[in-house]
Amino acid sequence: MAPKTVRWGMMATGGIVQTFTKDILVDPETRGVDDIKHVVTAVASSSSKDSAEKFIKNCVEGKQGDTQCTAYGSYMELVQDSNVDIVYIGTPHSHHYQNCRLALEHDKPILCEKALTVNAEQAKILFDEAKKRNLFFMEAVWTRYFPLSIEVRRLIQDGKIGEVIRVQSDMSIGAIPEEAFDLSHRMVNKDLAGGALLDLGIYALTWQFQTLYHTLPKEKRKAPRVVGTVVTPEPRTGADEATSMLLEFPVSTPSGKRNAHGIATTAFRAHFDNEVDQVSATPAVRIFGEEGEIQVFGPIYRPSRYRITFRDPEERIQDFSFDFPGDIHGMAWEGDEAARCWMEGKLESESMGWEESLAIMQTMDEVRKQGGLTYPGNIESTEYPIDLAARG
Ligand SMILES: NC(=O)C1=CN([C@@H]2O[C@H](COP(=O)(O)OP(=O)(O)OC[C@H]3O[C@@H](n4cnc5c(N)ncnc54)[C@H](OP(=O)(O)O)[C@@H]3O)[C@@H](O)[C@H]2O)C=CC1
Numbered sequence: 001m002a003p004k005t006v007r008w009g010m011m012a013t014g015g016i017v018q019t020f021t022k023d024i025l026v027d028p029e030t031r032g033v034d035d036i037k038h039v040v041t042a043v044a045s046s047s048s049k050d051s052a053e054k055f056i057k058n059c060v061e062g063k064q065g066d067t068q069c070t071a072y073g074s075y076m077e078l079v080q081d082s083n084v085d086i087v088y089i090g091t092p093h094s095h096h097y098q099n100c101r102l103a104l105e106h107d108k109p110i111l112c113e114k115a116l117t118v119n120a121e122q123a124k125i126l127f128d129e130a131k132k133r134n135l136f137f138m139e140a141v142w143t144r145y146f147p148l149s150i151e152v153r154r155l156i157q158d159g160k161i162g163e164v165i166r167v168q169s170d171m172s173i174g175a176i177p178e179e180a181f182d183l184s185h186r187m188v189n190k191d192l193a194g195g196a197l198l199d200l201g202i203y204a205l206t207w208q209f210q211t212l213y214h215t216l217p218k219e220k221r222k223a224p225r226v227v228g229t230v231v232t233p234e235p236r237t238g239a240d241e242a243t244s245m246l247l248e249f250p251v252s253t254p255s256g257k258r259n260a261h262g263i264a265t266t267a268f269r270a271h272f273d274n275e276v277d278q279v280s281a282t283p284a285v286r287i288f289g290e291e292g293e294i295q296v297f298g299p300i301y302r303p304s305r306y307r308i309t310f311r312d313p314e315e316r317i318q319d320f321s322f323d324f325p326g327d328i329h330g331m332a333w334e335g336d337e338a339a340r341c342w343m344e345g346k347l348e349s350e351s352m353g354w355e356e357s358l359a360i361m362q363t364m365d366e367v368r369k370q371g372g373l374t375y376p377g378n379i380e381s382t383e384y385p386i387d388l389a390a391r392g
Pocket residue numbers: 011012013014015016017044045046047048051090091092093095113114115140142186192199301388389390391392
């Protein structure tokens with residue numbers, strides 16, 4: 001059967017939208033996908049139409065045959081375009097709530113970058129709105145769709161390392177914020193919901209949730225208790241530059257009720273052997289089971305190597321590596337998932353469902369509350385529409 005074509009509309013022209021666009025326009029057959037084809041039919045920039053035109057030249061033209069792509073100088077025009085099936089939102093986290101509301105209001109399905117919103121209350125309103133309007137809506141946590149993540153979840157579900165007792169996950173980047181990010185950069189600018197927790201800590205939490213929450217049957221999944229939080233403010237802006245979280249996941253096992261411990265850490269300044277686009281030598285995620293341990297090597301948002309060690313000394317250590325077919329960066333897998341869900345008429349993705357996105361946002365809310373981490377009122381607000389600053 002011929003693959004079905006999904007028509008994407010890109011909201012924003014920054015770094016991640018460029019990466020996502022290039023990835024989905026790689027021939028899906030190179031990764032064994034023959035039911036879907038992606039095309040980009042519109043790109044919108046809040047700064048200028050010119051920026052959207054440049055984007056199309058660099059990222060779209062020559063990669064999708066005769067399919068035309070329209071440039072817009074506003075997000076409003078994008079969500080009104082009837083040639084767009086799904087909108088991909090790649091603005092800073094501060095803007096996601098407003099941008100998602102705009103797309104939903106115009107009946108557009110959405111794939112929205114992480115962190116989904118600034119707080120859980122905003123996320124809940126978006127899910128309710130998507131449900132009411134019968135629209136597909138998914139948080140773009142690309143890591144979930146990596147073959148490695150899928151395999152690790154399956155290993156846990158199959159009991160390969162026995163019951164999971166504890167998970168440690170770290171997402172640190174070894175960057176001196178004063179050197180790496182100027183004051184307006186989205187990583188440290190509180191007006192853009194900057195800081196380590198929402199930008200990077202979410203990956204440390206992704207590994208907690210996909211191992212200790214998602215591996216359970218739906219009716220047994222329980223959000224963790226946040227037992228402790230430590231936050232270090234970035235000296236110039238007060239955004240968090242390091243956040244450490246201690247979590248307790250309630251787990252019910254055949255032997256009765258017990259808990260599993262989660263230790264999730266994130267920091268700009270702390271160096272971890274976690275080189276971007278290279279595979280690190282020491283594991284950044286350690287999943288400790290009764291019978292063995294699964295170790296995932298960084299960068300944990302783009303994992304390509306894991307190892308299993310066993311309690312039984314007779315068992316060999318097993319080491320596995322994954323490649324990036326068609327030279328994709330790894331975002332095409334989540335693009336395939338979103339497109340497929342939309343085509344099948346689903347409202348949410350099984351691997352990153354609304355309840356789980358919400359539980360993660362609630363966990364981050366509680367971490368922030370305990371750590372005294374706040375954001376400006378306009379980006380925490382659930383009011384809509386509010387005119388937030390455009391780029392520059
Ligand atoms: N999954 C992943 O691996 C990654 C995800 N991300 C996520 O993607 C989002 C964007 O990050 P990234 O692409 O790196 O950011 P960039 O700064 O590179 O791009 C953000 C874009 O958003 C638009 N925008 C609208 N309003 C503003 C504003 N007030 N300030 C700045 N930009 C604005 C701009 O596009 P325009 O002017 O065209 O409207 C801008 O180019 C974040 O939520 C981040 O967490 C980021 C990196 C990796």
